[in-house]
Amino acid sequence: MPNITLLHSPTCGACPSAKRLWKELRVKYSFSYREVDITTPDGQELANRHSVRAVPATIIDGRLTFVGVPPRQSAEKALQLRMKPQGA
Structure with a gap:
């Protein structure tokens, strides 16, 4: 199961959209x-560990994967690449 961490800021205008995207994707994917x-x-x-200089920033399985709000299709593809096949 992928581990998603969303770095955000209370003053970030785009962060609510990123939060909403990842929460919506949790309905379809298990992570x-x-x-x-x-x-x-x-x-x-x-x-500091991931050299993040802007938020929202998405870290997937310990790797900085997106800075900004990712397009839904890109976020889904990143999740699908990390999902274990059924029966594995």
């Missing part, structure tokens, strides 16, 4: 999801 405010110590540590 672990958490939101981390970049202004918190945990958020700062993640931003």
